[in-house]
Amino acid sequence: MLDTSLASNRYQQSRSRLETYFDKTARKAWEDLTSDVPVSGIRATVRAGRDEMRNLLLSNLPVDMRGMRLLDAGCGTGALAIAAAERGAEVLAIDVSGGLIDIARKRAPDHLSIDWRVGDMRSHSLGTFDHVVAMDSLIHYDEADILGVLKAWSQRAKEVLFTFAPGTPMLRTMHFVGKAFPKSDRSPAILPVSETKLSREIEAALPEWKIEFTQRVSRGFYKSQAMGMNRL
Secondary structure: OOOOOOHHHHHHHHHHHHHHHHHHHOHHHHHHHOOOOOOOHHHHHHHHHHHHHHHHHHHOOOOOOOOOEEEEEOOOOOHHHHHHHHOOOEEEEEEOOHHHHHHHHHHOOOOOOEEEEEOOOOOHHHOOEEEEEEOOOOOOOOHHHHHHHHHHHHOOEEEEEEEEOEOOHHHHHHHHHHOOOOHHHOOOOOOOEOHHHHHHHHHHHOOOEEEEEEEEEEEOOEEEEEEEEEEO
16 A cells, blocks of 8 residues: 655645746646637647546536535636536635636636635645545646545545546656756646556545546546545
8 A cells, every 4th residue: 555654745845836836837828728718739639628527527526516515626717616616516616826716716706605715625624525526636646645635535525526647658758758857947747647556545545435437538638537436
């Protein structure tokens, strides 16, 4: 089983890099990517992939979510949080980036029940939830840190839907090549993870949970693996 006892320092370092990247380097790029303004061909495939992944995750949530509480962990500019709130859910949407939260707040209709927060998606102070959704917010963490986050959510949720970077040859090559760039030019690394290994670790560490589905979305430069877990 993966050792998560040392995951905290790595997790905090990765979280700090993400905060710096999205608040100081890539805020405008992500604002454009998650809107309908024209973008380059590569970014268009990423946008299409993210739209497909968001629809996949939403398709695994109830259509009527009145009376339910949902955590959108790593909510970014808020598209999934808004969609869940439109179904009637009480949504707590949290992200490490205050800049992205500002964009999300401006985009969200005032009548929706969304509590926007800047902070740590693992925090127990956020409360309990019927559903936790983490779309592409775990792709920058290794297996140990992903498992640590899932353990934290498992104590206060009935269902968890999340995505991770699948360990494909292309993604592993991109990760290796990316290390050759100067640190100042790098975006936060996407860490490819073995689906088989992660599934095995989840089953061993969380025996009271069952993996209900796993499905990959691949659109050009966008490659992400969705996984859904329910409490037994």
